[in-house]
Amino acid sequence: MNAHQIVEAVLFASDAPLTADEIARADETLDEDRVEDAIRFLQAEYDDAERSFQVVELAEGYQVLTRPEFAPYLERFDNVPRPSRLSGPALETLAIIAYRQPLGRIEMEYIRGVGSAGVLKTLQDREMIEVVGRAEGLGRPVLYGTTARFLEHFGFKSLEELPRPEELPIILRERVQLGPEEEVEEAEADSDQLVLGEGSEATASVSSDEPDPNVAQAEETPSG
Amino acid sequence: MDLTVAEGAAPREGFLLVEVDRFQGPLDLLLHLIRTQDIDVFDIPISKITDQFLQAIRGIQAHDLDGAGEFLEMAATLVRIKAQMLLPRTEEEEDEDPRAELVRRLLEYEQIREISARLSAAEADRARRFGKGFNPPRPRRPVAETPLETTWEEVWEAALRVEMPEPRLRQHRVATRTVAMEDKIVLILDALRDTTRVEFTGLLRGFEEKIHGVMTFLAGLELTRRRILFLRQSSPFAELWIYRREDEEEGGDPEDIRPPEEEGAAQA
Numbered sequence: 260m261n262a263h264q265i266v267e268a269v270l271f272a273s274d275a276p277l278t279a280d281e282i283a284r285a286d287e288t289l290d291e292d293r294v295e296d297a298i299r300f301l302q303a304e305y306d307d308a309e310r311s312f313q314v315v316e317l318a319e320g321y322q323v324l325t326r327p328e329f330a331p332y333l334e335r336f337d338n339v340p341r342p343s344r345l346s347g348p349a350l351e352t353l354a355i356i357a358y359r360q361p362l363g364r365i366e367m368e369y370i371r372g373v374g375s376a377g378v379l380k381t382l383q384d385r386e387m388i389e390v391v392g393r394a395e396g397l398g399r400p401v402l403y404g405t406t407a408r409f410l411e412h413f414g415f416k417s418l419e420e421l422p423r424p425e426e427l428p429i430i431l432r433e434r435v436q437l438g439p440e441e442e443v444e445e446a447e448a449d450s451d452q453l454v455l456g457e458g459s460e461a462t463a464s465v466s467s468d469e470p471d472p473n474v475a476q477a478e479e480t481p482s483g
Numbered sequence: 484m485d486l487t488v489a490e491g492a493a494p495r496e497g498f499l500l501v502e503v504d505r506f507q508g509p510l511d512l513l514l515h516l517i518r519t520q521d522i523d524v525f526d527i528p529i530s531k532i533t534d535q536f537l538q539a540i541r542g543i544q545a546h547d548l549d550g551a552g553e554f555l556e557m558a559a560t561l562v563r564i565k566a567q568m569l570l571p572r573t574e575e576e577e578d579e580d581p582r583a584e585l586v587r588r589l590l591e592y593e594q595i596r597e598i599s600a601r602l603s604a605a606e607a608d609r610a611r612r613f614g615k616g617f618n619p620p621r622p623r624r625p626v627a628e629t630p631l632e633t634t635w636e637e638v639w640e641a642a643l644r645v646e647m648p649e650p651r652l653r654q655h656r657v658a659t660r661t662v663a664m665e666d667k668i669v670l671i672l673d674a675l676r677d678t679t680r681v682e683f684t685g686l687l688r689g690f691e692e693k694i695h696g697v698m699t700f701l702a703g704l705e706l707t708r709r710r711i712l713f714l715r716q717s718s719p720f721a722e723l724w725i726y727r728r729e730d731e732e733e734g735g736d737p738e739d740i741r742p743p744e745e746e747g748a749a750q751a
Binding site: 342 | 508612656657
């Protein structure tokens with residue numbers, strides 16, 4: 260029995276991604292490297308033979324999946340499982356968690372500007388996110404992070420595969436970074452330095468013409 | 484709810500028709516106002532935007548207080564910023580622009596929207612690939628014989644009896660056993676190579692986890708089934724002995740090779 264045959268058998272029998280390490284447990288002669296070699300061999304073999312399926316790297320592991328171009332044929336069957344698509348708010352919430360994890364509901368609601376308890380519950384039910392810890396401070400609120408199901412659902416190998424903030428076509432993105440932890444600190448420091456233009460014509464003219472002493476006082480009172 | 488703010492809106496300069504319904508929240512609406520008017524996000528004419536925002540949310544009805552609260556909160560923030568902008572900024576230069584935090588949130592939100600769109604595209608791509616597995620067919624309930632004539636009351640009663648079928652979630656994964664029974668078969672056969680019997684506990688020496696005991700026992704049962712050996716225990720919880728079955732003789736008397744010290748018990 261060849262290594263690639265054993266690996267193929269294991270991949271064939273699984274309906275979820277398996278890591279190289281998990282596959283290697285099939286036989287004493289296998290290790291991670293040999294499994295990966297075998298997978299490359301299989302991938303080339305399937306491509307050469309124009310098979311309708313491929314060994315796809317997914318969620319830190321590997322799974323045999325059909326090629327996208329066969330979707331129309333498979334979609335005709337009711338009993339072929341098709342994951343339901345997520346709603347706009349769910350995607351938005353998931354995007355924030357993916358880049359900011361771990362993070363809690365309050366922070367989420369501030370970023371989105373809307374209540375998010377319901378959508379967080381939905382994402383949790385669908386195993387896209389899970390509670391990964393608790394924050395320090397009052398009430399020790401739970402913090403959410405993404406799951407392996409999340410990677411599976413979106414076809415990502417790992418979180419590294421998410422679009423990098425610097426790839427996004429949005430102005431001044433470097434000031435509002437959604438990157439991994441080490442970059443967040445930098446981004447926060449930068450956001451403090453946001454330099455804005457002078458007030459708009461309308462407000463600028465009002466403020467220069469009629470500075471209202473009452474309003475000025477009102478501002479000083481609470482700070483004192 | 485009536486969220487269209489169409490009536491009486493048109494004539495004013497710089498005015499927009501906005502359906503609040505379409506927006507996922509106040510940030511979404513605000514961003515829409517800014518982007519559709521080509522406003523420099525770093526120099527938002529806060530007075531104009533505040534007016535437009537208030538105008539847009541005017542239609543939100545009180546009965547949708549849940550969603551309305553978020554828009555009202557943003558409206559309050561805008562009005563506060565507008566007021567702060569009117570203040571003469573006499574203090575130190577480093578005094579932050581009152582709009583800074585709002586701009587930061589807006590840019591961040593815009594970026595998240597972009598990421599959401601990319602996630603959505605990735606989701607669509609992934610949905611075009613299929614793995615193994617199936618959806619179990621929906622259970623068909625046997626069709627009951629119904630008399631042709633019926634009354635509305637009967638229909639109503641029948642409707643009340645209808646139960647939704649429980650959704651079933653099925654999943655299977657290939658997981659390898661950490662200890663293989665095949666290994667334990669080899670272990671037993673090796674132990675019996677030069678002797679006719681061996682203590683079960685002796686075979687577990689050097690293995691800590693319970694699973695080794697389980698697999699060794701299963702291996703013993705399997706070999707018994709294959710008529711290669713037989714197992715003997717004098718009483719519950721006593722030592723289990725594994726005997727090699729001599730040759731293939733079916734009628735071979737296993738009593739002959741029982742351990743002498745357990746002779747009495749084994750016969751009992």
